[in-house]
Amino acid sequence: MSEDLDTSGPLSRSRERVRVRARSLRETPTDAESLLWYHLRDRRLSNYKFRRQRPIGPYFACLEAKLIVELDGGQHVEAAAYDENRSRFMEAQGYRVLRFWNNEVLTQTDAVRERILQALQEDNPHPNPLPQAGEGAKQDTRNLKP
Numbered sequence: 258m259s260e261d262l263d264t265s266g267p268l269s270r271s272r273e274r275v276r277v278r279a280r281s282l283r284e285t286p287t288d289a290e291s292l293l294w295y296h297l298r299d300r301r302l303s304n305y306k307f308r309r310q311r312p313i314g315p316y317f318a319c320l321e322a323k324l325i326v327e328l329d330g331g332q333h334v335e336a337a338a339y340d341e342n343r344s345r346f347m348e349a350q351g352y353r354v355l356r357f358w359n360n361e362v363l364t365q366t367d368a369v370r371e372r373i374l375q376a377l378q379e380d381n382p383h384p385n386p387l388p389q390a391g392e393g394a395k396q397d398t399r400n401l402k403p
Contacts, residue, residue: 279310279311280310283310287330287359288359288363289328289330289359289360289362289363290309290328292362292363292366293317293326293328293369294309294317296366296370297317297326297373302370302373302377303377303378305319305321305322305377306319306320306321307319308320316328318352319377322377323353324352324353324373324376325347325353325355326357326373327340327344327354327355327356328356328357328358328359328362329356329357329358329359330358330359331359340356344356353376355373357369357372
């Protein structure tokens with residue numbers, strides 16, 4: 258077996274290549290990536306923590322909500338099958354994947370932010386929901402005396 262495939266150690270060659278690639282992507286973002294990162298960084302979107310260009314893929318990820326946001330440019334038209342396979346892999350790992358075109362981020366930033374926020378809140382109900390009252394309220398029958 259080749260040493261290049263060994264990812265068990267902290268300094269393996271493949272891990273180092275992935276780390277260097279992620280750093281390179283962070284250092285040279287597209288205009289759309291810079292704009293979206295401005296809105297996601299520092300818990301600016303409803304106090305959710307996002308990371309960008311994580312070593313397992315070039316995207317923005319909210320690990321606590323298991324959400325990945327990926328931006329696609331024109332080159333992704335030819336790479337649709339690759340992107341689909343990668344999305345399926347991430348979904349198999351328990352992540353949800355949102356994809357946006359770069360021009361969507363640049364021209365419809367508020368709509369993109371709203372869709373990301375909606376996805377973040379889909380699986381995270383309000384931590385202190387109001388009690389149900391009125392006709393539809395559920396009654397606790399455990400403590401009722403006959």
